[in-house]
Amino acid sequence: MVRVDGNGNSSLICVRGLDKKYQRGSEEIHVLQGLNLDVEKGEFVAFMGPSGSGKTTLLNLLGGVDVPTRGRITVAGDEITHMSGSKLTNWRARHVGFVFQVFNLIPVLTAYQNVELPLLLTKLSKAERRKHVGTALAVVDLSDRVDHYPRQLSGGQEQRVAIARAIVSDPTFLLCDEPTGDLDRKSADQIMTLIERLVEEYGKTVLMVTHDPLVAKRAHTTLHLEKGALVEAATKEVGAS
Numbered sequence: 307m308v309r310v311d312g313n314g315n316s317s318l319i320c321v322r323g324l325d326k327k328y329q330r331g332s333e334e335i336h337v338l339q340g341l342n343l344d345v346e347k348g349e350f351v352a353f354m355g356p357s358g359s360g361k362t363t364l365l366n367l368l369g370g371v372d373v374p375t376r377g378r379i380t381v382a383g384d385e386i387t388h389m390s391g392s393k394l395t396n397w398r399a400r401h402v403g404f405v406f407q408v409f410n411l412i413p414v415l416t417a418y419q420n421v422e423l424p425l426l427l428t429k430l431s432k433a434e435r436r437k438h439v440g441t442a443l444a445v446v447d448l449s450d451r452v453d454h455y456p457r458q459l460s461g462g463q464e465q466r467v468a469i470a471r472a473i474v475s476d477p478t479f480l481l482c483d484e485p486t487g488d489l490d491r492k493s494a495d496q497i498m499t500l501i502e503r504l505v506e507e508y509g510k511t512v513l514m515v516t517h518d519p520l521v522a523k524r525a526h527t528t529l530h531l532e533k534g535a536l537v538e539a540a541t542k543e544v545g546a547s
Contacts (some may be wrong), residue, residue, distance in 0.1 A: 462493030
């Protein structure tokens with residue numbers, strides 16, 4: 307169960323008293339204020355709110371891309387808020403899969419090579435990497451596109467390659483920032499069905515930012531960012547359609 311009151315005990319992701327401030331000239335911008343959040347393994351959470359409300363900032367903090375002004379973030383028992391840069395880089399590689407609105411595929415690499423990229427930083431052998439990449443592309447139903455370049459794929463297929471790249475190292479959780487924002491409705495529905503499958507069949511934990519209410523409805527829980535705090539908007543029973 308997702309909680310925003312800070313009373314969770316053994317959650318996969320635990321956030322306490324999270325503040326984030328930015329300085330813009332002489333102006334101090336307080337994006338997140340005293341935010342608490344608990345997310346259990348296998349949860350699918352959508353974050354909504356107006357532009358500038360801090361949704362992407364929150365994902366960046368959860369993924370160890372940015373650091374909070376105050377507060378702490380613990381994931382699977384690891385507190386990441388005080389990790390050194392090198393430790394945080396290694397932690398991110400092990401635990402976080404990122405999916406963005408812009409697919410960020412390298413155009414001169416094939417689908418296989420794009421998915422393999424995160425594994426090149428590991429100690430896996432070539433044969434082990436091949437097995438992981440093949441599994442990831444099979445999960446997103448693109449086994450027949452391994453040698454295709456991004457220009458030879460549709461937008462929906464490119465996003466599926468990006469998702470395969472995000473899951474190829476079997477991360478603890480996925481952070482999805484507007485994953486359907488550049489797709490038509492049919493392709494968006496297909497991507498959301500894939501994300502739901504990752505949650506329901508593979509037990510992945512997914513935290514997603516979206517502006518689309520139809521996309522948010524596919525999550526178990528929708529949270530709104532209001533004045534730097536999270537407000538629970540809707541909850542769907544896990545496994546319900």
